[in-house]
Amino acid sequence: MPEVTPEPTAPPAEPEEALTAPLVVEFPFTRSLGPVRGAFLTGLRERTVLGIKATDGRTVVPPTEYDPDTGAELRDLVEVAPTGTVTTWAWNPSPRRGQPLATPFAWVLVRLDGADTALLHALDVSGPDAVRTGMRVRIRWAAERTGAVTDIACFTPDDGPTPEPAEPAAHSGEFDDPVIGITAPARLDYTYAPGRAQSRYLRALGERRTLGERCPSCRKIYVPPRGACPTCGIATAEQAEVGPRGTVTTFCIVNIKARNLDIEVPYVYAHIALDGAGLPLHARIGGIPYDQVRMGLRVEPVWRDGSRYPDHYRPTGEPDADYDSYKELI
Amino acid sequence: MPALPRDIAVVAFAQSDHVADSHEVSEAEMVMPVLHDVLDRTGLKARDIGFTCSGSSDYLAGRAFSFTMALDAVGAWPPISESHVETDGAWALYEAWVALLTGEADTALVYAYGKSSPGDLRAVLTRQLDPYYLAPLWPDSVALAALQAQALLDAGLTCEDELAAVATRSRAAAADNPHAPLRGPRPQGDHVVAPLRRGDCAPVGDGAAAVILAAGDRARALCGRPAWIRGIDHRVEAHSLGVRDLTASPSTRLAADRAGAFDRPVDLAELHAPFTSQEIVLRRALRLGDGVTVNPSGGALAANPVMATGLIRIGEAAARIQRGESGRALAHATSGPCLQQNLVAVLEGES
Numbered sequence A: 001m002p003e004v005t006p007e008p009t010a011p012p013a014e015p016e017e018a019l020t021a022p023l024v025v026e027f028p029f030t031r032s033l034g035p036v037r038g039a040f041l042t043g044l045r046e047r048t049v050l051g052i053k054a055t056d057g058r059t060v061v062p063p064t065e066y067d068p069d070t071g072a073e074l075r076d077l078v079e080v081a082p083t084g085t086v087t088t089w090a091w092n093p094s095p096r097r098g099q100p101l102a103t104p105f106a107w108v109l110v111r112l113d114g115a116d117t118a119l120l121h122a123l124d125v126s127g128p129d130a131v132r133t134g135m136r137v138r139i140r141w142a143a144e145r146t147g148a149v150t151d152i153a154c155f156t157p158d159d160g161p162t163p164e165p166a167e168p169a170a171h172s173g174e175f176d177d178p179v180i181g182i183t184a185p186a187r188l189d190y191t192y193a194p195g196r197a198q199s200r201y202l203r204a205l206g207e208r209r210t211l212g213e214r215c216p217s218c219r220k221i222y223v224p225p226r227g228a229c230p231t232c233g234i235a236t237a238e239q240a241e242v243g244p245r246g247t248v249t250t251f252c253i254v255n256i257k258a259r260n261l262d263i264e265v266p267y268v269y270a271h272i273a274l275d276g277a278g279l280p281l282h283a284r285i286g287g288i289p290y291d292q293v294r295m296g297l298r299v300e301p302v303w304r305d306g307s308r309y310p311d312h313y314r315p316t317g318e319p320d321a322d323y324d325s326y327k328e329l330i
Numbered sequence B: 001m002p003a004l005p006r007d008i009a010v011v012a013f014a015q016s017d018h019v020a021d022s023h024e025v026s027e028a029e030m031v032m033p034v035l036h037d038v039l040d041r042t043g044l045k046a047r048d049i050g051f052t053c054s055g056s057s058d059y060l061a062g063r064a065f066s067f068t069m070a071l072d073a074v075g076a077w078p079p080i081s082e083s084h085v086e087t088d089g090a091w092a093l094y095e096a097w098v099a100l101l102t103g104e105a106d107t108a109l110v111y112a113y114g115k116s117s118p119g120d121l122r123a124v125l126t127r128q129l130d131p132y133y134l135a136p137l138w139p140d141s142v143a144l145a146a147l148q149a150q151a152l153l154d155a156g157l158t159c160e161d162e163l164a165a166v167a168t169r170s171r172a173a174a175a176d177n178p179h180a181p182l183r184g185p186r187p188q189g190d191h192v193v194a195p196l197r198r199g200d201c202a203p204v205g206d207g208a209a210a211v212i213l214a215a216g217d218r219a220r221a222l223c224g225r226p227a228w229i230r231g232i233d234h235r236v237e238a239h240s241l242g243v244r245d246l247t248a249s250p251s252t253r254l255a256a257d258r259a260g261a262f263d264r265p266v267d268l269a270e271l272h273a274p275f276t277s278q279e280i281v282l283r284r285a286l287r288l289g290d291g292v293t294v295n296p297s298g299g300a301l302a303a304n305p306v307m308a309t310g311l312i313r314i315g316e317a318a319a320r321i322q323r324g325e326s327g328r329a330l331a332h333a334t335s336g337p338c339l340q341q342n343l344v345a346v347l348e349g350e351s
């Protein structure tokens, strides 16, 4: 899963309500195209529509590198017309984000003249009464074309004559400055809800308390709690405060700066067993040179004003914990 | 289907109530009661299970590896023998069935869950489409199903009244399904994407389901009347929508044939049709006659926890065999746009 940008958890509306927060997942998918899809998308940039001959002689548009039935490799490109026939349609009264047109339109599958298969796109017409299966349509090219399926802005009705069926002409697929990859941005919006146990944990954390939950069977205290004991598979419901101090059980040194994170490298990220907790949580260690952090180091949370979670953990100055006291938690 | 090395049966099925919005619980909190329910039905403990397999999708949750969080509900530590499919749980059941066939395990726990409420399912499902030719246009799941429905109307294979009748029959049947959010008929409503109306579309909801499989005598010991899996197969259509005949489902026909569905008639079918028009396609592909009871649970049109809806079809069919209400049942699950991938299982009770 690509990069996730969490936003701050909303303050509680009601004390017992489970928390929710907006969560935006955005990712630019960068994909290489290969010879067939690359030729097709470069062709669109040049207002040329290419298809490919399948094993059974059909012309497949948009083209794939493999036969749709047998999977055999295909390589014989042909050029088809920018006009075609609607094979099925659907009226979209409420266009959604990212779709080809912002005003109501028809989704259409169009068999371009010369093709034997259909291409999905939008048809710009005034209303559903202006669409029917079998109607003639023509590509409206986008003003700015980059080598993407959106170089076809949409289809529009075409009142020209229907051409006689003809075998499409071969095409080399070669263009100047071929497109070899696309970047397809995507954004999905969520309302993240962490559930009951984590809501209780996050609320307590806002009060600078670390609230775990105890398994009724094995008696371990889980923090952060997720509502279940992963060993026993039963619900944890009894809350128990742990920490605030804890012990570094293991750690790593981070040498590469993360995007959107304003922390100087190198720094230490550690597993910390809070006093009383049945498994460690992880956090950054500060207030000590990175090369002096060690297993067994005793640490405590450092809070910043207005923050709902510890910024980092720092040494308490206590003697290091004995290995036997935390070895079960590594 | 060639003779199977072992007989494997569904011995228990459980599901949550399916709701439009489950924001008050995490995935683990939603799944756990269902796992406890299905285990209780057999007397098994999680530790007794030989293989565990789940189905879900990170894209519904908007979180990477979200299924690992739900595993907390199983009690997966110390490590268990476990796997996951990033699709409907019916395919997790297929994997578990294969694992049991090998003899590696005698029992399997299969579960599936979906929380669609955090996101916008119609947008989320565009991300499963061809990334070069389709995904940049953001064609949503209802739009693609509507293209298929119009193709059926144009071909004279259905009419709007028949689609409405499918919706009415499904929701009337769900009156007896306490887990379904849509119980009882409701108006067809406005077009979402014409020709599909609100009533033609499955509700989008959150929920979970679980099934226990067992082999041979183990199954007989765990269940009075096991639902034996006589055959199960899954097949896929050609990748491009514009290459397919959207009015037919050759992959469903082939999967059914391989699963032995046509060897003898079934008396009941649970079909995974999130749109009324897709039930029309499936009935033809599966050659279901009027004598077959279709979706007595209400089907996906009454309850649709995405990623669990297909597994629930197998569970519902098995539960009816276990209760003696069916002798031979067909269960179908689908995934992808316009019935892209299809799984068919044939279940029987012992007479």
Ligand SMILES: [Zn+2]
Residues within 6 Å of the ligand: A215, A216, A217, A218, A219, A220, A229, A230, A231, A232, A233
């Ligand atoms: Zn426990």
